[in-house]
Amino acid sequence: xxxxxxxxxxxxxxxxxxxxxxxxxxxxxxxxxxxxxxxxxxxxxxxxxxxxxxxxxxxxxxxxxxxxxxxxxxxxxxxxxxxxxxxxxxxxxxxxxxxxxxxxxxxxxxxxxxxxxxxxxxx
Numbered sequence: 001x002x003x004x005x006x007x008x009x010x011x012x013x014x015x016x017x018x019x020x021x022x023x024x025x026x027x028x029x030x031x032x033x034x035x036x037x038x039x040x041x042x043x044x045x046x047x048x049x050x051x052x053x054x055x056x057x058x059x060x061x062x063x064x065x066x067x068x069x070x071x072x073x074x075x076x077x078x079x080x081x082x083x084x085x086x087x088x089x090x091x092x093x094x095x096x097x098x099x100x101x102x103x104x105x106x107x108x109x110x111x112x113x114x115x116x117x118x119x120x121x122x123x
Contacts, residue, residue: 002026002112006096009117016086020117022079022096027112029077030054035105036070036081037113038092048094049081050105059106063089086121093118 008020020036035050049070050059058070069082079096094117097110104110 002098004096004098004112004114006094006114006117009094009119011120011122012086014087014121014123016121017082017084018086018119020081020083020094020096020119022081022114024077024079024096024098024112027098029072030074032098032100033102033105034070034072034079035097035110036079037095037097037108038090038119039095039116040092043092045095045108047106047108050102051079052102057102083119086119088121088123091119091121 003025006022012018030053033052036048037045038048039045048061048064051070051072067085071080096114097105098112099105099110
């Protein structure tokens with residue numbers, strides 16, 4: 001059974017940084033495009049960033065460009081999201097997503113989604 005497990009969330013002050021990690025098991029990691037999504041209370045889930053199977057293509061929502069960096073280590077089956085200059089509006093549950101196809105990750109309809117890790121940014 002495929003497992004997608006996020007970690008690294010927490011409470012941080014505005015302007016601070018966090019690094020999220022996502023480990024995946026029971027699938028061939030480098031066959032999958034990956035992404036990060038987030039959902040704040042009372043809001044719909046939104047895409048944050050995506051990365052292609054071979055790390056050659058990345059995508060960022062405008063709201064996080066220049067502040068967040070997505071990366072992957074295929075040897076470790078791990079996806080990362082480095083988040084800098086965090087702001088209160090970044091407060092949300094962050095989810096890791098995986099799919100064999102880039103369009104499914106970009107469109108927010110991945111085959112696999114983790115349980116999430118909470119990020120809270122205080123002002």
